[in-house]
Amino acid sequence: MSAIGADTQRYPATLEGRNLTGGGGLRLHLDEGRISGIERISSADMAPGAPFLAPGLIDIQVNGYGGYDVNGQTATVEGVIAITKRLASEGVTTWVPTIITASEEMICRSLALVKQAKESDPVVDAAVPFAHVEGPFLSDQDGPRGVHSLEEIRPVDADEVARWCKAGPVGYLTLSPHWDDSAREIAKITAMGITVSLGHTQASPEQIRAAVDAGAALSTHLGNGIFAQLPRHPNAIWAQLADDRLTCGLIADGHHLPADTLRVMLRALGPERAMLVSDSVELAGALPGRYTTAVGGDVELSPTGRLSYVGTSFLAGSAVNLAHCLKFTVGSAGLSLADAVSLATRNPARVISRCLGRTGAAAGAPRGALIAGARADVVELSADATVCGVVRGGQRLA
Structure with a gap:
């Protein structure tokens, strides 16, 4: 496109x-x-x-796009504004900045930039409801950790999350529930109004169920951020697919989940529990080649659009936007156009409404639906x- x-x-x-x-x-x-x-x-x-006619697309997991990142020392308010403009031009009218594992100081810095961008630009304020923090309470194991910095991985700490919220708007948080006292800390976090998502984990099914019992409601890019080889059963993927209390994000870029895996996951989740995400990074839209990034280190972008960590088989985020994921889903997952669109509009809109409702923030005009009173964000497909x-x-x- x-x-x-x-x-x-x-x-x-x-x-x-x-x-x-x-x-x-x-x-x-x-x-x-x-x-x-x-x-x-x-x-x-x-x-x-x-x-x-369809509602504007909604991507609740965007690390960066078009040469801009919301992470690291180079992140700026102008970058958040530029990502908003570029994504809108390609059909994504609502997006959630994703701030990844870093020191507390750097996480707060990125959250403050999101807050400043919302306060300074009404277009950004309308497009960006809040931020997503992915980490630092993730697996410390190679594979599930992905490209998150091992040096900054740490146990779940609700008190740290409370300090983040003073810097900027945290809507949801991705963590691994394998840590001691994870369930207790998750209960504290959800009591603050922050939605908890499970991801980048080697947690057992029992630990996953305990996390959901404590209030976790989402799964971050299910099928990724996990060991390359798993017991056939039980394992963390089956446990999350089976729990009807979880809404699961799926990266449908054609690399993170093969077409047959995406198709089966969508069948298991049904029309209400799945949503498409891009997990796009700063290099999304760049030419193939090797790059050094502030948050991922040395990465390689292949001609097919696969972005991987140099020297490993691990993916380093995706290099496409949500419109690409929607098109891949229609072409490869056996869904009708209407059903696929709901995974990129109605379902993520419902997650955003949940997050805003928990934090007590004003939801504003409805998103993700063509109804009277909704914001006039529309894509032609x-x-x-x-x-x-x-x-x-x-x-x-x-």
């Missing part, structure tokens, strides 16, 4: 296209950045080749899920 420029072109009064969930088409009436009304129209009343147009906050992006 070629990027659509992020400069605003005009404020359309109406927007027409094919209906994803039924026959015919839709005419959306837009007013002051919201969808003010919706009409159903017949196919005969639509222009030939009209696109499908071809039948194969290619993004061919974007309207953000009622403004068409050129």
